[in-house]
Amino acid sequence: MKYKDYYAIMGVDRGASGEVIKKAYRKLARKYHPDVSKETNAEERFKEVAEAYETLKDPEKRAAYDQLGRHAAGQEFRPPPDWGQAFGGGSASFEDIDLADLFAGLTGRAHRSGRGGNMPTSGRDFEAVIQITLEQAFHGTEIELDLSAPEVDASGQVRRVPHHLKVRVPQGVTDGQKLRVPGKGGKGANGGRDGDLYLDIQVAAHPFFRVDGQDLYLDLPLTPWEAVLGTSVEMPTPAGKIALKIPPGTRAGAQFRLAGRGLKRTDGKAGNLYAIVQIAVPTVIAESERALFKQLAEISTFNPRGHLETGAGQ
Amino acid sequence: MMIERADALQLDADPRRALTFTQLADLSGLAEAVLRDLVEYGAVEPIDVSAPAWTFTTSVVVVARTACRLQRDFELEPDALAVVLRLMGRIDALETEVRSLRARGTR
Incomplete structure (x- = not known):
């Protein structure tokens, strides 16, 4: 069985009073309680603190703990030969249990031998x-x-x-x-x-689905010409790939709702899958492509910033 | 070593799997008197608070177990416990909203 230094875990002296131990516990509980703490390893830390406090707050258990002697934290040890008799029996083997089990067993024996009797627990x-x-x-x-x-x-x-x-x-x-x-x-x-x-x-976290309750969201990149002309694209769903029809004139940010393709619940209802359109622009283009874009720029009358010009200077 | 098989159950708002007051106290580890106070302070909500015998959806088990842990570990009185639970509920709701907004936005 590995030794745990309950006093060191609580950050108190071995001679600390019950009141000092309680104060130390409350301070540590506020810091590490997993229901309220955002500290890393909060749960693990709090388990150690709660285990140490469980023993040190009870004078009988604390005396039993003190009788185990002083060892380095993590060191393998066995309770002294007479420890079991003094504190109401002991486990047949100390190899397959840890210190918390030992003291939990102590409580169990105390309850069975009088206080609490044979109450169902x-x-x-x-x-x-x-x-x-x-x-x-x-x-x-x-x-x-x-x-x-x-x-x-x-x-x-x-x-x-x-x-x-x-x-x-x-x-x-x-x-x-x-x-x-x-x-x-x-x-x-x-x-x-x-x-x-x-x-x-x-x-x-999934590489491309984001989850909101039972609903799923997916960013769906389209080329500018797919968005303008409309197309049919293959897109993933958790149940497999499907073909999604994109109408001509689809804008960036447009959402396609695929009803019932989100996460299913046990009651049979299912959330939706939303595909959010992004317009992807090629950064490297061939000379022939550049020529076509230039030609488009010359003949197009489309002005996406018209609404900004009406209020200019005001 | 024997392999045991079991089903994990959702804790949800399905009224068909409603719990009685005694069942909720037992599952959460809360004393019945404390659970009664938490219901009266509005921190734990029955399906119908005006019903002669309170019943609860299983989704309440999570809150009630949190209440039990907080009471045990911080030695809180039921009124303080109710305040803590209410604030934790608000934090939960806000965190859910943040997650939801992040999921809906494009990356």
Whole structure:
């Protein structure tokens, strides 16, 4: 088991009072709480802080922690031989658990041996961040998860139990959405229900589709002559390529709405796909092309800046 | 090792999958008294606040779980919690609008 220096994590002395520890915790929580923080690694930092505080705020657990002795952070160690007896038993093996599991087990034993008795207790909820592609979000997908969770067995020993889980993600999930997988969290105790697994969905940015809820947006470049004359272009959709008819005289910024070709929801409704026209101009042209553009410039009477001239000088 | 299979459920506004007050308290980890206060302060919205027994769409689970975490980690009273949730809701709405405007604009 690796040692964690809870005092260093909290930034307090080993002799700090409960009040000092509480103050340090509040300061760190304001800075790193994942619900309110924009700091990088906020979640990871807050987990460490919350774990340290959970033990140090409770005099009984803090005494048990202090009895583990002083070690360097990250150093492999074993609790002293008499530690288990002094603090209400211990895990059969300290190899497959971490410090947080050890102290969580301590709480479990305290509850079973009196306070709280055999009250049904719900299992803990688990959370996992899942990164998927836009195509996976569009079609729905199946993801595989390896979870490792501390469980307290009938004899009160804590051990980490690995779970290999295949989870079906429905079509149409969006970035930032949370999904619930019922009953796949920690095991309930004394007849309490099992916890749930919550998936925090992150949809990776797509090279050309932008997502707005169930709607998708795509920039569609056209040549000046395609925009003027009209054409039919092949364009991608999440379900595959389609032909889009471009009418003559299409302007930059024009939007074509392809109804129902956005992301689908489980209730069957689907968002739209919008193609936004951009007029692309060639930067390198052949002499023959230049000649044709010059000829066009000479004969064309089109003035796109007419409206600017009417108010000139005012 | 055994492979378990499971379905991930959307947390959405579908009233057919509505939760009872007790179910929401259980799923979120909030004490019933705190959840009742949050409903009364308007921070957690039932489908029909005037109904004799409140029911909730599953989309509310996310807010209620956030409330539970904030209460536990900052030791907040329900009134302060309701203010924090309301402000977080406004930030969420603004961030969604920014994302939406960015998606609609050309790059």
